[in-house]
Amino acid sequence: MAHPYQVYDELRREAPVSYFEPTNQWLISRHADVNALLRDRRLGRSYLHVATHEEFGRPPEPEFQEPFWRVIRAGMLDVEPPVHTRLRRLVSRAFTPRMVESLRPRVRAIAGSLVDAFVEKGGGDLLAEVAEPLPVTVIAEMLGIPHADRHLLRPWSAEICGMYELNPSLEAQHTAVRAASEFADYLKTLAAQRRRAPGDDLISALAQIDELTEDELVGTCVLLLNAGHEATVNVTGNGWWALFRNPSELARLREDRSLLPTAVEEVMRWDTPLQMFERWVLEDIEVHGVEIPRGSEVALLFGSANRDPAVFEDPDRLDVGRADNPHISFGAGIHFCLGAPLARIELMESYGALLDRAAKLELREEPSWKPGYVIRGLRSLEVTAAG
Numbered sequence: 001m002a003h004p005y006q007v008y009d010e011l012r013r014e015a016p017v018s019y020f021e022p023t024n025q026w027l028i029s030r031h032a033d034v035n036a037l038l039r040d041r042r043l044g045r046s047y048l049h050v051a052t053h054e055e056f057g058r059p060p061e062p063e064f065q066e067p068f069w070r071v072i073r074a075g076m077l078d079v080e081p082p083v084h085t086r087l088r089r090l091v092s093r094a095f096t097p098r099m100v101e102s103l104r105p106r107v108r109a110i111a112g113s114l115v116d117a118f119v120e121k122g123g124g125d126l127l128a129e130v131a132e133p134l135p136v137t138v139i140a141e142m143l144g145i146p147h148a149d150r151h152l153l154r155p156w157s158a159e160i161c162g163m164y165e166l167n168p169s170l171e172a173q174h175t176a177v178r179a180a181s182e183f184a185d186y187l188k189t190l191a192a193q194r195r196r197a198p199g200d201d202l203i204s205a206l207a208q209i210d211e212l213t214e215d216e217l218v219g220t221c222v223l224l225l226n227a228g229h230e231a232t233v234n235v236t237g238n239g240w241w242a243l244f245r246n247p248s249e250l251a252r253l254r255e256d257r258s259l260l261p262t263a264v265e266e267v268m269r270w271d272t273p274l275q276m277f278e279r280w281v282l283e284d285i286e287v288h289g290v291e292i293p294r295g296s297e298v299a300l301l302f303g304s305a306n307r308d309p310a311v312f313e314d315p316d317r318l319d320v321g322r323a324d325n326p327h328i329s330f331g332a333g334i335h336f337c338l339g340a341p342l343a344r345i346e347l348m349e350s351y352g353a354l355l356d357r358a359a360k361l362e363l364r365e366e367p368s369w370k371p372g373y374v375i376r377g378l379r380s381l382e383v384t385a386a387g
């Protein structure tokens with residue numbers, strides 16, 4: 001897990017499509033294949049719109065998981081058209097590049113005050129004190145989560161994400177179910193209040209839409225709140241660690257701030273926070289002569305695709321000025337990240353604030369990776385900071 005990139009090299013070279021028995025998945029490691037399969041409508045994030053678990057040769061889900069799936073499958077990420085199209089349309093207006101650009105001054109102000117406080121105390125855990133609070137505050141403000149409740153979001157999200165790791169333990173599954181239930185109850189109460197007394201926030205706007213069932217409203221808010229910060233936190237942590245390990249690139253960025261947009265894309269490519277996404281095969285497909293039958297599951301290795309030498313020159317090099325960078329970190333096809341424009345603004349503002357306001361930023365100790373493979377992030381990032 002700490003060093004997946006060497007294994008990816010071997011896979012891409014020798015076995016671009018390979019069956020992996022421990023997880024019963026087909027691993028897809030080349031950029032062109034990952035990109036093509038994300039767009040291929042013969043695959044889906046779910047199969048439940050066309051088949052039952054039994055027809056797909058999968059065991060029925062344990063009953064205790066029902067409250068979890070009820071929440072998750074009501075969000076756009078876990079459904080396919082036509083439901084996906086309807087749900088995505090209802091919220092996409094709030095996330096257009098123009099709409100999120102109007103949030104930039106607020107994002108900049110939050111990033112500035114977080115970094116100032118961090119520098120004033122001489123540094124600390126960059127992850128907990130800057131990387132996390134920025135996207136959590138931004139998405140919580142957009143949805144209208146009261147300030148006093150925001151500390152609940154991060155634990156709920158992390159516990160829910162536990163279910164997405166490969167073969168989660170029974171304990172992790174129960175924790176995820178409990179978190180999803182608590183989160184859903186919390187949002188139902190909040191949405192009922194906003195329906196009665198609407199505010200100028202996304203939950204109020206969604207609560208007015210008759211087309212949206214209560215489950216869909218809850219599923220949409222959980223998705224936005226979780227997806228709205230999980231990966232951004234880790235792009236900040238992984239990216240700064242990447243810069244500390246490549247001091248000449250950090251110096252280059254400090255000297256030439258016009259490189260910030262390419263630098264943000266590059267840290268997202270170099271150590272992508274979401275290493276893998278899965279798809280179900282809804283109709284037989286063939287990849288490089290290998291038949292993958294209906295009912296199979298493919299694992300699209302984003303971390304590998306982003307280091308593919310067929311697409312990226314000198315892919316293992318961190319190059320903050322990389323101009324041609326079609327990384328796959330935001331996905332592709334109909335589920336392409338809805339929050340990409342917002343994530344880019346948050347990342348530019350947080351990297352920018354740290355570069356501007358912390359002239360000295362140094363690693364205090366070697367960080368370690370959190371357990372888990374799918375979500376790639378550090379436990380903490382201890383640094384010394386000075387203005």
Ligand code: HEM
Binds near residue numbers: 139231232273329
């Ligand atoms: C750097 C940060 C981020 C990364 C790397 C990222 C990555 C991704 C990826 C890879 C997907 C597609 C998953 C798949 O195809 O299976 C996705 C979907 C999504 N993301 Fe993000 N994301 C980030 C930030 C955000 C933010 C800030 C939001 C804010 C709301 C957000 C909201 C969503 C939503 C709603 C979807 C589902 C879209 C759909 O199913 O149509 N993401 N994201």
